[in-house]
Every structure is written in structure tokens, then in C-alpha cells.
Amino acid sequence: MVEKWVLDILACPACHAKVELVRDHWLVCQNAECRRKYPIRDDIPQMLIEEGDNYRDIAVEDLPAVS
DSSP, rough: OOOOOHHHHHHHHHTBEEEEEETTTTTEOOOTTTTTTEEEETTEEEEOOHHTTTTTSSGGGGEEEEE
């Protein structure tokens, strides 16, 4: 689990908007135009723009389980 203080300082690397924790395994950019979603694997946020690009067009409710 990502600690709250880490979540408070994280921002989307593409647009610099805040990210929100979703289902304990995803960080979702709050910028409606950006729409990037970053998985958290082994408690480490995968905050690469390319990683977020992989999930741009997937609705939050359709995000896969992260292993």
C-alpha cells in the first residue's frame, strides 16, 4: 500500500496534475484531458508516461487487477 504522504506529493508526470488512488492498485490522473492511469506493482507506483499511456482509453471501472 502506498503511504498517504507519498500520495500527497505524487503528480502525473505527463501533465503534473494530482493523481488519485483507485482500488489500492492504480493512480489515476485527475486531469480529464490527460486520462492516464498508472499501476502500482509491489507497492511501487509505475509513474512512467509510457506506462500511463497504456491505460488512457480504459475506463477506471474496467482497469485490470494488478499483480
